[in-house]
Amino acid sequence: MTAEVVIMNKQGMALAADSAITSGRDDIKKVYNTANKLFSLSEEQAVGIMVYGSASFMEIPWEVIIKAYRKYLGTRTFSTLDQYLKDFLDFLRHDERFSNPQTEEVIIYRTFSQLLKQIGREVESNIDQKEEEVTDKTVADLMEDHIDENLAAFQKKDGIIENLNFDQFKKKYYPVVNELIEELISFQVSEHLEEKMTQLAYHAARSDHFSTGSTGLVFAGFGENDLFPRLLNYRLEGFILGKLKYKKELEKQISYTNQQADGTAAVVPFAQSEMIDSFMGGIEPDMQDAIFNIIQEVLTEYPAEIQKHIKDVTFSDKHVSDIEKLGKDVYQSIQEAVWEYKQSHYINPLLGIVRSLPKEDLADMAETLINLTSFKRRVSRATESVGPPIDVALISKGDGFVWRKRKNFVNQELNARL
Numbered sequence: 001m002t003a004e005v006v007i008m009n010k011q012g013m014a015l016a017a018d019s020a021i022t023s024g025r026d027d028i029k030k031v032y033n034t035a036n037k038l039f040s041l042s043e044e045q046a047v048g049i050m051v052y053g054s055a056s057f058m059e060i061p062w063e064v065i066i067k068a069y070r071k072y073l074g075t076r077t078f079s080t081l082d083q084y085l086k087d088f089l090d091f092l093r094h095d096e097r098f099s100n101p102q103t104e105e106v107i108i109y110r111t112f113s114q115l116l117k118q119i120g121r122e123v124e125s126n127i128d129q130k131e132e133e134v135t136d137k138t139v140a141d142l143m144e145d146h147i148d149e150n151l152a153a154f155q156k157k158d159g160i161i162e163n164l165n166f167d168q169f170k171k172k173y174y175p176v177v178n179e180l181i182e183e184l185i186s187f188q189v190s191e192h193l194e195e196k197m198t199q200l201a202y203h204a205a206r207s208d209h210f211s212t213g214s215t216g217l218v219f220a221g222f223g224e225n226d227l228f229p230r231l232l233n234y235r236l237e238g239f240i241l242g243k244l245k246y247k248k249e250l251e252k253q254i255s256y257t258n259q260q261a262d263g264t265a266a267v268v269p270f271a272q273s274e275m276i277d278s279f280m281g282g283i284e285p286d287m288q289d290a291i292f293n294i295i296q297e298v299l300t301e302y303p304a305e306i307q308k309h310i311k312d313v314t315f316s317d318k319h320v321s322d323i324e325k326l327g328k329d330v331y332q333s334i335q336e337a338v339w340e341y342k343q344s345h346y347i348n349p350l351l352g353i354v355r356s357l358p359k360e361d362l363a364d365m366a367e368t369l370i371n372l373t374s375f376k377r378r379v380s381r382a383t384e385s386v387g388p389p390i391d392v393a394l395i396s397k398g399d400g401f402v403w404r405k406r407k408n409f410v411n412q413e414l415n416a417r418l
Contacts, residue, residue, distance in 0.1 A: 002037060002052040002271035003373040006220050006231055007362045008254050009265045009355045012396030013229040015048050015220055016366035018374060019407060020387035021055055033387040039066045040393065040401040044075050047084050047221035048393055048401055052271040054215045057092075058103045058238050062215065065098065080223035081230040088219070092244060099239040101172075107238040107245075108173045111211045112201040113180050119146045120184060139187055147196050154203035161243050164206045168241055170198055177201050205240050208247050214238075216249070216270055221395045228254035229395065231268060258355070265355035267369075275373040282346040288338075295334060299327035359394050363404040367392045 004017040021035035035055060041047045051062045069091050078084050092098055123142045177198050181189050189197070214237045222229060233250035255262045269276040278284045302323060357365065370390045377387070392404040 003273070003276075003370050004037065004050050004052055004218070004270040005273075005276055005366050005369050006050075006218065006252075006268045006270075007266070007354060007366050008229045008231065008252070008268075009357060009362065010228055010254055012359045012362070012394060012399075013220055013231075014359070014362035014366040014392065014394055014404070015050060015218075016363075016370045016390055016392045017050055017052075018370050018387055019389050019391065020374075031387065033389070034407075036063050036391070036407075038391045038393060039063070039070075040403075041073060041084070042070055042075070043400065045073070045077060045084070045221070046395050046397065046400040047081065047219060048395055050218040050220070050270070052216040052218075053235075054213045057215055057236060058098050058100075059106065060098060065092070068095075078223050079225040081219055081221060081226060081232060083223060084221075085219045085232050085234070089244065089246065099242060104239055104241070105173065105176050107211075107213075107240060108176045108201065108205060109180065110213045111204055111209070111237070112177060113184070114211050115150070115200070115204055115209070116180055116184050116197075119143065119150060122146050140190070140193065143185070144193055144196070147193065147200055151196060151200050151203060154200065154207050154209065157203075157207040157209075159206040160208050160247050161206045161240060161245050164202075164241060164243060166199070166202050169202045169205070172241065173201065174198060205245070210235050210237050210245075210247070218270060221401065222397055227397070228256075230254075231266075233268075233270070263351065263355075265351040267351070267354060269369070272373060272377075275376050276369050279369065279372065280347055280350060281342045283342070292331075292335065296331055299331050300324075302327055359396055360404075363392050363394050367405065 002018060002020070004015070007014045015038055017037040019033045019035050019037070020031055021033075022031050037051050039049045041049065049066055051066075055062060057065055069088055072091055072095075073087070078087065120143075123139065123146055126142050127139065178194070181194065181197060214235055217234045217236055219232045219234075220229065231250070231252040232248070235247045235249050237245040239245070250268070252266050252268055253262050254264055254266065256264075258264045267276070267280060274285055281288075306323070354362070354365070367390050371388070374387050374390075389405070389407040391406050393406075394402045394404050396402075
C-alpha cells in the first residue's frame with residue numbers, strides 16, 4: 001500500500017510519498033521500504049508524477065515506463081498540465097511494448113475474479129440464513145440472482161471504453177472466464193448462466209469498475225502557461241482489446257481568490273489517507289462512519305421502538321412512513337451539521353494557514369503528514385504498509401521540480417561518474 005500527499009498554494013506545491021511496497025498473497029505478505037513512487041519528468045519541465053496502488057502497468061514496473069516516457073519527452077514542453085497527461089496516455093497507447101495479448105488476459109482474469117469472489121461471498125451469506133436443505137440447484141439459483149443484479153447494475157453505467165465489441169470480447173476472453181468458473185464454482189454451471197457470466201465480465205471490463213490491481217496516477221505541476229499549480233489524478237487499469245481503460249478521478253487547481261471553486265490552498269491525500277483526513281477534519285473517518293451508522297440504525301428502528309414502548313397505540317402505515325421520513329430528514333440534518341462544523345472549525349482554518357506557507361514549510365508539512373500515517377501503522381496491528389524513507393519534492397513556477405528529500409541507492413563514492 002501507499003500514502004501520498006500533495007499540498008498546494010499560489011507559490012507552488014509539495015509532493016511526498018512513502019517507500020513501502022507490499023507483495024505476496026493474503027496469507028503471506030512481505031513489505032519492502034525501497035519503492036520509488038515519486039518522479040520528475042526532467043530538468044526542463046516543472047511537472048512531477050506519483051503512482052499508488054499497483055506498482056506496475058501491464059506487468060511492467062511504473063518506474064520503467066515513466067523513465068522511458070521521460071526519454072521520449074526530451075526537452076519538449078506543453079502549455080498546460082492537461083497536455084502533459086494527454087501526451088503520456090498517447091505514449092502508452094502507441095508504444096507496442098506496453099500492450100500484449102497475454103497481459104490483457106491477466107487484466108480480465110484479475111477484474112472478473114475479484115467480482116466473482118465477491119458474488120460468491122454474497123451467495124454464501126444467503127445460504128447461511130437458509131433453514132432448509134441447500135442443494136446445488138439452490139446455490140445455482142442464488143448465484144444467478146446475484147449475477148442478474150450485478151449485470152443490471154453494470155448495464156446502467158456508462159462505458160468508459162468506447163466501442164468495445166462484445167462478440168470480440170467473448171471470442172478472445174471466454175477461455176479466461178471459463179477458467180475462473182471452473183476454479184471458483186463447485187457446481188455444474190449451465191450454458192445459460194455461463195453466458196450471463198461472460199456478459200458480466202464484459203460489462204465490468206467496459207465500465208468504471210477497477211480492480212485492486214489498477215493504478216492511481218497523479219500528475220502535478222505547471223504547464224508553460226499555468227500561473228498557479230495544478231493536479232490531475234487518473235485511475236488506469238490496462239489494455240482491453242487494445243483499448244486503454246482509464247478514468248479521471250480528480251482535478252485540482254489553485255485559483256486567484258479564495259472565493260473561487262478550488263480556492264487558494266489545498267491538501268490532497270492519496271491511497272491510505274485516514275490519518276491525513278483525521279488531521280484535516282478533526283475526526284478519524286472510520287470513527288465518523290461508525291457514529292453515523294449507529295445514528296442511522298437508531299433512526300431506522302425508531303418507529304418500531306415507539307410502538308414497543310407506548311402501549312395501546314397502533315401506528316398506521318402512513319404514521320410509520322411519516323416517522324421514517326422524519327428519521328431520514330434528521331439523519332441528513334446531522335450529516336450537514338457535522339460537515340459544516342468540520343469545515344468551519346478544522347478544514348478552513350488549516351487551509352487559511354496553508355495558503356500563506358512558504359514553499360519550504362509546504363515540504364515539511366507534506367513529509368510530516370506521511371510520517372504520521374507511517375507511525376500510526378507502526379503502532380497498530382495492521383500491516384506496516386506505509387513506511388520510510390519519505391521522498392519529498394517541491395515544484396514551483398520559477399525553480400521547477402526540486403528534490404527536498406530523496407532516497408538514493410547509488411553510493412556516490414563508488415560511482416564517481418554519477
